[in-house]
Structures are given as structure tokens and as C-alpha cells.
Amino acid sequence: QSQELSEAQVDYHAALQALVENGTRMVCTGRMHTDRICRFESLCYSTEAEEFVYFHSNSSVMLPNLGSRRFQPALLDLSSVEDHNTQYFNFVELPAAALKFMPKPVFVPDVALIANRFNPDNLMHVFHDDLLPIYYTMQQFSDLDLEARLFFMEGWSEGVHFDLYKLLSNKQPLLREELKTLGRLLCFTKSYVGLSKITTWYQYGFVQPQGPKANILVSGNEIRQFTKFMMQKLNISLEESSSEEYIVVFSRTINRLILNEAELILALAQEFQMKTISVSLEEHSFSDIVRLISNASMLVSMHGAQLVMSLFLPRGATVVELFPYAINPEHYTPYKTLATLPGMDLHYIAWQNTAREDTVTYPDRPWDQGGIAHLDKAEQERIIKSTEVPRHLCCRNPEWLFRAYQDTKVNIPSLIHVIRQTVKSKPGPRKQKWSGSLYPGKVRDAKCQASVQGTSEAKLAVSWQIPWNLRYLKVREVKYEVWIQEQGENTYMPYILSHQNHTFSENIKPFTIYLVWIRCIFNKNLLGPFADVLLCST
């Protein structure tokens, strides 16, 4: 790999001179450490100190210049997980003159993206925390193209899913341990540090119990752009004319088993009159699983990281997530949140085992596989008696682990019953018309005209023109919402109207100033912006 690095010829003396003269330059986006990504020229890394180094010179730049706030708590998050105290990035500072006394720098010619993977052994974490954020961070900065090189600084070894990370760029990603073999002082010619969090949809419960992120900013469209890229890299073509419809059961073979899997497969095949196949990460290659899932009508699996693969399902397909005994599906929703992202167009169904006799527990396993033998007797008994794991923080709650690693005999009639509540006929994928959700613009040329009748009655005639973009769109239903607010009052009267004018007479008083707010609504739920408020005096 060190050979690979030196392949691109760097004029060593010019590079060294530039570093000494110009020092490090940093310009960042983001106002807080949690939303910051920094671009550097000549950021260095001491593999002995395991620290990044910023060299000051007359030409160096440091924006934001935070002073000691840079340590409160850090300059930025190096992984996509928000504000995790093991994932902070910072650098130490030195004058460029100190380079004279330091090991000779080794220059990294590739544009670098420097980040932490969060948990590269868990497929959910791989996609949600690493692959999607890396992909969209690279989309954000044009010089992070396929020739860029990824540097993973979290300190883990490659991990079982390293091949997936390799798809994101043409160059071999480098791990922190490997940097030592390259030299004692590495200097990145151009680098970006940090990951975009814009695609993440779930928080794992470090501060409050796990759940969907408060402000989700990604839709199915961006997820599918990413999966399209991954499938191209994996040489999987999207078979438009899928010949046969089928169901995929994604099984786990080590723990959290479905004990009656053969029976389940048979029942699904019979009920939906579809071929039903079973796959697992242990027995199938990743490409084969993607190929199968990307054309499946339904994906059935125990709760677990393998369910993140539903991001490869075609629109219209159904995700069925099975939960072991005492685990409330509403409390663990990473895959539900994914499936129900706007524009993912997946159906989501949760089934929970509610029968104690259908669960098999493993109290004597090691704690990290759900064993509880290390707990005191009273606590063990409480856990065994409990019918629901109370909400908890990540990541070592023994009651949660105990219940999460149960095996389950799936009650087939009860499962078919809940699936049938959602899937009435044959399950998707449906060749749907593009039901893209475009929002109306503001209504235009809004006007009002008041008329007073006597001392107690008045009317307000309001008219407006359609939003500018409507004339280029086919919209099933166009409505207008008008709010009439008396100036100084904090309540208003709302109206939903079908036409572009209306005369209001109810509750309209003479010699009063009204504020009139108007917006357009497409298809019942696509609310446009309000036009500038109208001031109308009766």
C-alpha cells in the first residue's frame, strides 16, 4: 500500500517547501462540532503520537478559529454518530519551523476523506453510519471523487464487510494501523475530515432511549440513488421484467433464530402462492443477497442488522420484522423508520411473539450474548418474570440483551393474520406510477376588497392566481387554504376552498383590519408556502 501511495508522483521538495512556508490551511462548514466537516490543505498525522498536527505559518488559515472552544468538547465528530465522546476529532498545533526537528514528512497525494467507522462488524451500522454518510459526504465535495482515498481512523481492523467500503472509491481504503507502515509523519495534501449526518435516520440511545432521529432529512430517493450506485459497483443489474414473484426469508444462523423456519417458509409460500426462499449472511454472498432482495415482493426477518438490507427492496415491497418475546416493536424502530421514510414506498409490518411457551432463552450464555447468570438472583428472577423490556439506554442493558438473543417459534396463524391486515391480495412490487411529491409554489397576485353594509355587517372578497408551477404539473387535486385573522388577535378562521376567489361574510366586522393568509395544497397533504400576508381593512 505504501507503494500505491507513492505511485502518483509528488515533487517532494516542492511539497515540503509548501508545507514549511504555507503551513496548514483549514476551512470548515457547520456551526457546531456536530455538524462540521473541515477541508484541509497540508494536515499532518504523527503515527507515533497518533495525533493530527496543524502547522502554523504566516499563510496558515484556521476557520472557524475557536480558541480553546476547540476542546469543548472537540472540533468535530469523526463518525456520523452525533456527539459520541469516543469519536471526536481534534489536532495539536505546532509552528511550521518545528518541522526541521521532526521526521521527514511522507506526503499523501490523493484527496483524502478522513473519518471513523462506528461499528464495522454490524451491517446496520455499516450502512447507516458509514456507507451512506461516506457516499453523500463525497457527493457534497466535488474533489472527493472515485479517485479519493478513504482513511478510517477508528482503529478497528478491516472487519467482515470491508469489501463494501471498497466500493466507494477506486483506491484501497487505509486503516489507522496501516498508516504506521507509511511513515512517522504523514501529510495529507488535500483532505476532508468528518462525515455528513444528513442521511442518518436513527439514534441508538446513548443519551435517550433509541428511536428515529428528531429531524430526518433523507428520503427514499436518496437512499435509492445510493443503492443504485452500490448495485452498479456489485455488477447487479436491476431486472425490470422480473419473471417470477417471490418472498425472501432472511434468517440468522447463530442466534435469535426462527425455530420453525421450514414451517414458516412453507406457510408463506402457500398463503401468498409465491416461491419463498431463505438466505443468510453466513450462507450467501452479499451480492447474491442483494440480487435476491432487489427483486423480492416481501422480506421477512427477525429484528436485527440484516434487515437494513431492505434498502435494496423494490418500491411496493413489504418488510415483515419479527420480534422475540417481551420486546416491544415500537421501542426498536431502525428498520421501520427506514421502510417508512417518505418515498421509500415500502410496506412495513411488525410481528411480536407474545407466547412465553414459544420462546427459548439463554440465561447461561456470556453477558454479551444475552446471558444473565452474572446478575444477582433477584434481578435474574425479575427479568425472567418480566413481560416487556422497559425502555433503556444503549448498549449493555442485560434485560434487553437477554430478550434480544432469544430464539422464537413463530406462531404461523398469528403472523399470517398481521401480514394479511396490510397485504390484502398479492404482495408488491407494484409497477407504480411515479407519484413524486412536488409542492405548490406561492399563490400569486392575491387581492382583497372589503365592503361594509351598515354598522354591523361587512364582507371581504379575496382572490388570487394559481401558483406558477401548477401550469406545468398534472395534479389530482388542487385546494387553497385561507386563514382570516383579525389584526392583534392570535386566533384565525381557517377555510379550505376549491376556487381562486371567495367572499367571506361570516364573522367579518366593519372598520376592522384583517390579515389574510393563503396557501395552495396539492393532493390533500402537500402544503405549499403562504403568500405574503394581505392586509384588508373593512
Ligand code: UDP
Ligand atoms: N448476524 C448474522 N447472523 C446471526 C447473528 C448475527 O448474520 O446469526 C449478523 C447481524 O446481521 C449483524 C452482526 O452479525 O450484522 C452482529 O449481530 P448482532 O446480533 O450483534 O447485532 P444486531 O443484529 O442485533 O444489530
